[in-house]
Amino acid sequence: MKLSTFCAKCIKKSLRHKKQIQAKADKNKRHRPQKFFGCSMRYVPWSKIKDWFCTACGDCCKEFKVPLRAYEATLLSKIFGFYCMELEVGATYLKRGLNGRCIFQVKSGGRMVCGIQSIKPIACKMWPFAVFEAPRYEQRNEASFDFRGETFFVYVNPFCRGLVYGRPSLRLVNSVIPEFIELRLGLRRRQVRSTSFTIKIPALEPKTPLETDYNRMKVTPFSPLINKTCSTLTSFGLVPTFVDSGSHNGRVNSYEN
Template structure:
């Protein structure tokens, strides 16, 4: 199943399953690659033909994926996550791409955008859109995708305050 328009989704919340961090190749922009390699070393990324990718562990998961004490999976990069990771499972587009243009249309401060969601994500609840999805979740994803917002609240997994992961080079 391909991407679906947002109007079929009741709500979305990251449940910390880590599926996205195990199943997808994360393409990095040059600046993302530069920042990550400068901080953590080149071994946490890999180069492809004309692209840079986030590195993978031997089990296929992202090198920055960790299991927290409650069993959920957490990204060790958090505020430094690549944009592709910050906005998944949402696609924010200027034109309809996956059909259902009317159902994908979202008016954000007078701007017409088309919002789709990858149904592969288990954090999706199907049904009529909730007020939280319309007024908090989707606007936050739009703001993150457009660079208007750095801090994530509704568009990421919630962790206990004061819980930190420190990545050690060569680990």
């Protein structure tokens, strides 16, 4: 056998073996539990869910890292400073306190609610749903959802306590999922049926990001003025200077159906 023929056979065998390894890796990748907020979790198609409500348990703000987009990181850093974020290689996350919770999460009326509701990251707004324009996981037909003449693929993270499994309700189909798709597409800013529990803290709730007066939102370290309601914020020195003791009334907005 000529050397050239032997080399050609070896190359073909090597390429064939490489393709087999790649095909096996792709197959394993498709069936591997996906990651959301840094936690491995297998998603469920929306058609398996009967209904969903945010229970304000706060687990999503404790068990997962909240990723920030570039514009979100810029906005939050201008308001609260860079201390409200954690930087990792190729990613930026909201900072978590010593108790493991997001530093912007506060307790009110026995519920864990968001202190920056109007400007919170899109990752928080979308929890526990994930909306894609192409199928990402198994059960493509069960995940498809028609909205305004287009087909989207909607999945749910089963970690959330507010999920009720069963045949999808009219509320889920007509109100809940469309709102998440609108949030995903940037067609909606105000949340109603998604993670909309909010607490009224004027210092942390500018009307809109564009109307925020950044000069008034400067940070003073370890301010004691909001210690009772935002202890996690004060522990990291993220309390604006103009907060007074009467700025928080301890009420939570009612859940809108």
